[in-house]
């Protein structure tokens with residue numbers, strides 16, 4: 001019997017489980033990455049491989065233990081290492097003696113045949129094309145619902161009166177969305193979830209700092225890999241806005257006005273005119289945009305040895321100076337600890353607070369005036 | 371007189387003859403290099419570059435800093451793609467920007483972009499742009515370009531004959547001719563593979579090549595195989611690697627393994643290098659399937675003479691013993 005598994009990326013597994021089930025597959029859920037996952041991964045991939053590669057390796061090994069024998073993942077054409085992950089994993093797993101099938105999705109626009117063939121492989125229920133499209137649409141909507149709810153927690157957590165309310169409610173409402181199946185149910189569940197979150201008692205008077213989060217996609221999307229930094233920040237009274245979600249980038253109306261519809265690419269252009277792979281250029285462009293929107297600071301998250309983010313970090317020194325916006329970078333690896341991260345975050349929050357107070361007293365110009 | 375600074379690192383080991391000849395052929399231009407890597411250069415780079423950057427990029431920062439107050443322009447082209455297939459490591463793509471925005475008080479940087487996927491004549495166009503920046507005449511630029519190409523051709527010919535880049539460079543640019551000594555029969559022969567800016571930088575590689583030579587091992591490197599043979603060399607990792615130098619290293623390792631004319635393969639990798647983690651794994655798989663002794667040697671800013679020598683000696687001894695056993699059997 002074929003048992004299918006896939007990488008764990010935040011809460012998205014809820015969607016992929018539904019989609020794969022719809023197509024008639026038995027699914028082995030990937031566990032949330034833990035210390036053990038990482039330790040397993042580290043043993044089997046090269047030392048300087050980037051963190052996502054290690055975590056995924058560990059996740060695969062954990063799901064294989066539970067009987068999975070088909071892995072669905074994405075390829076990509078780089079130019080970064082992520083495009084080669086699947087090949088490395090395949091080699092290592094086969095070397096260890098696992099008989100596992102890897103189904104690697106390449107970007108459908110560049111490899112339409114690969115896409116169709118892969119979908120066919122994952123469709124033992126032999127649904128019609130129309131039915132498949134319907135399933136994908138529903139899955140996409142669910143993904144959006146998950147993202148929207150997560151975004152709401154970012155805004156509400158820093159204002160909550162009783163600490164922990166938001167996280168608790170979030171856990172609860174995730175299950176509502178999880179169990180929604182039809183399109184109507186998903187929309188309904190999303191609405192209910194958002195309402196429930198907004199009903200959390202909040203303190204509107206609190207001074208809230210706004211921080212943009214930029215960096216490499218995997219560590220941005222998987223809280224387990226960044227030590228739940230967004231939750232930590234929320235508890236320190238910081239509202240975060242993450243520059244990346246699975247369903248796309250934040251399209252807030254507010255920034256259209258303040259940033260004159262400037263795209264991320266345009267914002268990065270003066271500093272880095274070249275597409276360097278990964279999300280290096282986005283990190284720079286988003287930092288510029290956050291500065292223009294008067295954010296109090298930016299945090300960059302990247303795996304240790306991540307090439308594009310190292311380039312970005314080097315250049316961000318200048319962006320930070322030019323726009324007078326503090327930027328804090330975390331290069332994450334298996335040694336990064338929560339305590340150390342908390343200390344650095346506290347110092348960063350203090351710095352932003354002092355700056356904000358000065359701006360309020362008109363002693364300092366806000367970032368957007370640069 | 372305009373002084374053009376060319377840092378002796380990264381692309382230096384691959385394109386310096388061409389660049390030098392081109393610039394010096396233009397009137398009133400003088401090329402200034404930063405010379406071989408030294409402790410001082412490395413220290414400077416380490417203190418100014420991002421701690422998480424790879425060693426070669428730190429070294430490059432050090433070289434650039436050495437040139438900071440000595441030149442009118444820095445020449446750091448943005449080389450994206452030269453073979454219409456693979457691109458350079460993201461750090462190369464962002465190199466001029468990293469220098470411009472990561473270091474202060476830099477002289478103007480000439481950072482022409484070269485990407486042959488868009489246009490076959492991209493290289494000539496790039497040189498043309500550079501010439502115009504320096505206000506040279508059209509004919510002058512063309513002549514300089516042709517001469518530069520010729521120098522590069524000679525340089526590559528020497529590489530194919532088994533010279534290593536520093537030696538070949540000296541021969542082409544200074545006319546210093548010396549013949550390579552022929553290998554005595556029965557001598558061990560190693561392939562050293564890796565990025566040219568690591569294996570030929572005598573300081574950061576802890577002079578591995580000459581160390582091996584002194585131990586009585588003749589050395590070929592990934593810069594020696596004929597380019598065409600390399601291009602035809604296949605490797606099996608499902609996909610081709612995206613980055614030129616990584617792709618080339620992997621191809622060279624496969625080429626040497628398949629030819630079977632070397633007794634061992636050493637992969638020099640840099641601490642903190644992203645692509646290398648993957649390249650190294652693939653080379654390792656391939657060498658073991660060809661039953662060729664393989665060693666991977668990681669170089670960092672603190673790699674000590676002693677440690678490297680010990681590991682090299684142990685490896686050479688092991689290979690020698692194995693070879694002896696095989697001959698006796």
Ligand code: SF4
Nearest residue numbers: 050080082278306307
């Ligand atoms: S972007 Fe960074 S983490 Fe992703 S593959 Fe590239 S080096 Fe690794």
Ligand code: SF4
Nearest residue numbers: 424426459461643644
């Ligand atoms: S290939 Fe490796 S060593 Fe070379 S610049 Fe890129 S990361 Fe650094």
